[in-house]
Amino acid sequence: MTEHSIAGGDSAPADDAIVVTGLGKRYGELTAVDDVSFTIARGEVFALLGPNGAGKTTTIELLEGFRVPSSGRVRVLGVDPARGDADWRARIGVVSQSSADIERFTCREILAHFASLYPRPRDVDEVLEAVGLTEKARTSVRKLSGGQQRRLDVALGIVGRPEVLFLDEPTTGFDPEARRQFWRLIERLRDEGTTILLTTHYLDEAEHLSDRVGVIARGRLIDLATVALLGGAEARTPIVRWTAANGERRAQRTETPGTLVASLVTAAGAEPDGLEIHRPTLEDIYLDLIHNAEDA
């Protein structure tokens, strides 16, 4: 794994909300999570990226205490999640991929019920407002659209004022405006000091929200970095492509593509055929990481 971490393993243990060391999870023959280690500082927003089936949900569920590791060690707020008691559970919030079976209640009823289970809940109406469900407060869950149900899932995850919040693909099914609204909510929670671990397939979401991202493929953590450093510095260098006089396709990475193009024009006496300058996007870099891991 390439490591360009700003708080990977060197922060003081007391500042770490989550410590994962050599974590492994097998389902029979299948290794879903393979020797994964990372640390998340208190107040950090950390995104786990990776293709379908990479092991993100399994990792999150091991941290939530919903699954038991096959190997390795996990601590969330200093506690082994497999042994977390009610006090510990009240300090974490969970938004999982599947909604709870709560269809016959109204949004406000179900949220008020969940709030009553926590020692320091947030105000129910404030939470409804924060997730954009004020107008649906008296609507039964069954009548909500898919995106609205997902907003309710998020509301249920935060109503207990958790110190650590796990969000598994929180904005799947959100329209663009709802996603922006959700981002603002996450920023607010971060400003309040909440530690957040989220998984997402939206790279712009990871880029916008997270202090660091971990990329997981086939159960292994293959990169861990700030978004700006994902894939290493080289991965961001622009690429100039052109067709040489002999018809061969050429490509060269350079920090000064204009200078290279000028020298090509001078050498050929004209603009080379098929000239293009490509600046790798985050998606290019992410896909390269995944493909390299799959080829390895």
Ligand SMILES: Nc1ncnc2c1ncn2[C@@H]1O[C@H](COP(=O)(O)OP(=O)(O)OP(=O)(O)O)[C@@H](O)[C@H]1O
């Ligand atoms: N209970 C289970 N029993 C057997 N295999 C499982 C079980 N849960 C998950 N798996 C397998 O473990 C692997 C990792 O699954 P996981 O749900 O963690 O992936 P993911 O990264 O969250 O994927 P997605 O992006 O599709 O949500 C997959 O191959 C999946 O089929």
